[in-house]
Amino acid sequence: MSKPTLSVVVPLYNEEESVTHLHSAIHEALDPSDINYEILFVDDGSKDSTVEVCKNIAASDPRLRLVQFRRNYGQTPAMAAGIDNAVGEVIVTMDGDLQNDPSDIPMMLAKLNEGYDIVVGWRHNRQDKLITRKIPSMIANRLIGKVTGVPIKDNGCSLKVYRAEIMKEMPFYNEMHRFIPALLSVSGTRVAEVKVKHHARQFGESKYGLSRVGKVLLDLLTIKTILSVASHPISWFSKLASVPLIFSLICGMCITNQILDGENIVVSSTLALIFLSLGLFTISLGFLCELIYQKGNLKIDQLALLTARTKLDPPSTDLKVQSNN
Ligand code: UDP
Ligand code: MG
Numbered sequence: 626m627s628k629p630t631l632s633v634v635v636p637l638y639n640e641e642e643s644v645t646h647l648h649s650a651i652h653e654a655l656d657p658s659d660i661n662y663e664i665l666f667v668d669d670g671s672k673d674s675t676v677e678v679c680k681n682i683a684a685s686d687p688r689l690r691l692v693q694f695r696r697n698y699g700q701t702p703a704m705a706a707g708i709d710n711a712v713g714e715v716i717v718t719m720d721g722d723l724q725n726d727p728s729d730i731p732m733m734l735a736k737l738n739e740g741y742d743i744v745v746g747w748r749h750n751r752q753d754k755l756i757t758r759k760i761p762s763m764i765a766n767r768l769i770g771k772v773t774g775v776p777i778k779d780n781g782c783s784l785k786v787y788r789a790e791i792m793k794e795m796p797f798y799n800e801m802h803r804f805i806p807a808l809l810s811v812s813g814t815r816v817a818e819v820k821v822k823h824h825a826r827q828f829g830e831s832k833y834g835l836s837r838v839g840k841v842l843l844d845l846l847t848i849k850t851i852l853s854v855a856s857h858p859i860s861w862f863s864k865l866a867s868v869p870l871i872f873s874l875i876c877g878m879c880i881t882n883q884i885l886d887g888e889n890i891v892v893s894s895t896l897a898l899i900f901l902s903l904g905l906f907t908i909s910l911g912f913l914c915e916l917i918y919q920k921g922n923l924k925i926d927q928l929a930l931l932t933a934r935t936k937l938d939p940p941s942t943d944l945k946v947q948s949n950n
Contacts, residue, residue: 629688630714631655631662632789633730634707636700637679637721638669642828644678647721648689654727660734664689666721667707670697700832701802704783708792716787718802722829724752725784726822733786733819742791742814745777745806746784746821753825761838765845772849773807777818780804784821803841804848858918862911866904873900 633651637644648664655662666679668691676693683689692706704718715737719725725746733744753759762781770776780803787805791814795805806816854861876897883890 627661628712629661629663631660631717631734632707632711632713632715633662633664633717633719633727634667634704634711635665635719635721636667636669636703636707637671637675638697638700638703638832639671639673639675639829640721641671641673641675641678643721643723644675645682647723647727648682648686650723651727651730654730658731662688663711663713665692665707665711666690667692667703668694669699669703670694700783704802708789708795711789714789716789716792717785718787719784722826722831724824724826725782726824729784729819729821730786733784733821736817736819737786737788739817740815741817742788743806743809743816744786745779745816745818746782747779747818748782748823749778749820751779751823753823757835761835765838765841768842768845769804769807769848772845773804773852775807775816777806777816779818780807782821782823801844804844808848808851854914858914859908859911862907862914866907866911868904869900869907870904873897873904876900 633655635647640647644666651664664686666689668676668679676691679689679691683691690710692710694703694706707718708716715734717730717733719727729746733746736744751759751762753762762779766778766780769780783802785805791809792805795808801808806814809816873896876893879893880890880897883893
């Protein structure tokens, strides 16, 4: 079999009843086209028979590959492992519980071919619970839009199509798969958002509860810090340190006056010392962040090099989000 040009990556955690249907649906969606594709099912340490079902299907389908985790690591690591193993130039990610519909893939590929780097699905008619899902997600999408400046309507939709060269370099952790389009905004990546179908879960149960809200908020804080502080941590922290340092200077002047007037300097010298320590502590935090940033694998300027388009022909830094509604 020649090298596939498209890789469909699906994380699976206890999805034994959905896998066979999903596998058929992917073939039904992609077989009519002449795309050479592969399917990567990533088993995220399932405790049911997901692995056995996948192995049975793989025995008669050379297009299917199974990546297996020894234990449950979570949806983002599973997605990252699939992307890492994918050989296609274009990668599709989607959920394995039949909530996303593979029949949307050809339409998303056509959109990508219009010249985009990422096509993001928007579950405009989402079939999930209102209170525990739709409302928190609506608030999260608004917040993510505000923080990143990228007004994507549905960051949480797993059905996305990417150019592989972008994804292979992408740092992934926690629930970060939600922020990929927003993170890439700094590189001038062209993102399109298209309406996709969404179905209610037929089998098994959702792996998430309301606790996800907290995790997403913490990740959002990290993203905000990365986007605003990361490129020059020391200068950002130095500005922050200037406030306590100015206060300590003012206290220092008070001490001089008090000494000249023969007054007690216990309070002012304690305050001066506290502000001075706070200032120095903040500056050392800046040095620490600078070191971590220099040694870490997340670099704002590297993100800017992620797209082939950026390498060949730098686009404007504004991210264009387009939707087909
Ligand atoms: N998933 C996973 N590891 C996990 C949790 C979920 O691989 O620890 C997979 C799950 O099997 C499904 C997808 O991620 O294919 C989305 O999970 P789920 O349907 O539970 O999320 P929801 O649709 O409720 O947001
Ligand atoms: Mg689901």
